[in-house]
Amino acid sequence: MTLSATERRVPERDLGPLFSPNAVAIVGASNDQTKWGNWISVQALRMRQRRPVYLINRRGEPVLGERAYRSMAELPQRADLAVVAVPAAGFESAVEDALAAGARAIVGITSGFAELGAEGEARQTALARRVREAGAVLLGPNCLGVLDSGSELYLSSNPLPPGPVGLISQSGNMALELSRILAERGLGFSRFASLGNQADLTVADLIRSYTVHPGTKLIAVYSEDFGDGRDFVAAAAEATTMGKPVVLLTVGASEASVRGAKSHTGALVSDSSVIDAACRAAGIDRVSSPRQMAGLLEALHLFGAAPARRVAVLADGGGHASVACDLAERYGLSVPEFDPELSRLL
Structure with missing residues (x-):
């Protein structure tokens, strides 16, 4: 469960701190190459020429040869964006510290919430509400990260190729596979947002942000849970009306995929026939595999969306x-x- 539709619909939510922050803090930075806090830190340090990057761990020991701080309260300046990659037991505390230090956007890498059942779902809902009350936004939790090629924001576990496609994905591995196929075709990403459990920011919120983003020419979506279906359709219709095609890959055609989505992100999968009707209403192009998605994105990029x-x-x-x-x-x-x-x- 995420926030209700009424709670989510805040007009003109500012995603600037998410995609173009003044500075970034990596909470849970690590020298351990098996941990997310290490992978994200490696990518984050690529953008030091563009903005300050602060590494944070409880011990304050150097990470990747760089100075680390014990908390965001110790930072020499406020950081708009905090990426939190700590164990689930410490996640809420880390988010509270980030909000107290003035963070306006949180990327929750940590898993262990709605995908685990009712207790985790309740924690996730309370957390999203707290972030909202603070006037901030939360991407995730249980996500892979975020990227903006134009603002040189590199906060995903792997490097991704730049290009005209804005990707919104509820699966990290699906995003990595699509990036490889697109790179073979000379394409890549203007933006990438890993949805995770959609506790706060939803696929519709991100579509609207991509629609007005000059560097995004095409919007690709992999989603297992659309939350407020009407809001998703409305956002996608706005994008297609403004000349930005939306290509969708989703699941739900089999009982097995429904079970998998529930354990993956806690998603409540929609009926496939309902999704098809929504796609027709909004002008969304639905595909059935990452390779088919890449092929259609390439064709739309080369020839446009005019009917043929x-x-x-x-x-x-x-x-x-x-x-x-x-x-x-x-x-x-x-x-x-x-x-x-x-x-x-x-």
């Missing part, structure tokens, strides 16, 4: 060409015969 039904099939063998023609017509496309002059030129 007539396609040509070029193949190195008759069998492949025939199969491709059948697939094209199955999905409502037309494969016209080439005229003699075009055949001669080819």
Whole structure:
């Protein structure tokens, strides 16, 4: 459970501190290469020329050869953004410290909340409410991080290629797979936000932010839980109306995927037919795999979102060409015969 729809709908929430902060604090920074606090710190230090990066751990010992602080209260300046990667038992305390130090955005890497059941769900809801009351925003918890190529914000576990695609993903590994496939096609990310459990910021909030972000030309979404479905559809429709195509990959076609989503992020998966109807209403393009998503994003980037039904099939063998023609017509496309002059030129 996240905050109610009424609680979430705060007009014009400021995501500037999330995507373009004045300074960043990594709470739970570590020298241990098996920990998230190490992976995030390694990436964060790439952006020291753009903004101050402060590493924080309880012992105050140097991390990755850099000075570390024991708490955000010790920092020489206020940091807009705090990335919290501490054990679940200390997460609420770390968030309280960050808010007290003036943080306006929190990225919760820590897991162990709604995905574990009712008790974790209650903790998560109370935490999101506290962040809201402080006038801040929370991405996650149970997320992979955040990235903005334009503002040189690198706060995910792995480096990601820059490009025109704004990615919103409820799966970190799905984001990493998509980044690899897009990179093969010369594409990458303008922004990346890992949704995690969507305790506070939702997929709709992030779509709206991407819609007005100049560097984002296409919006890609992997989500297991849409929260307020009407708000999601409205946000996606706004994006497509403003010329930013929205491509969606989701789950829910099988009982197994529903069980998996529940254990992954505590998600309540929507019925697949309902999602299809929502996609038609909002002009969303739904795909069924990361590779299909990458292919459609590439086509939209190259040719735009104008409707097209007539396609040509070029193949190195008759069998492949025939199969491709059948697939094209199955999905409502037309494969016209080439005229003699075009055949001669080819």
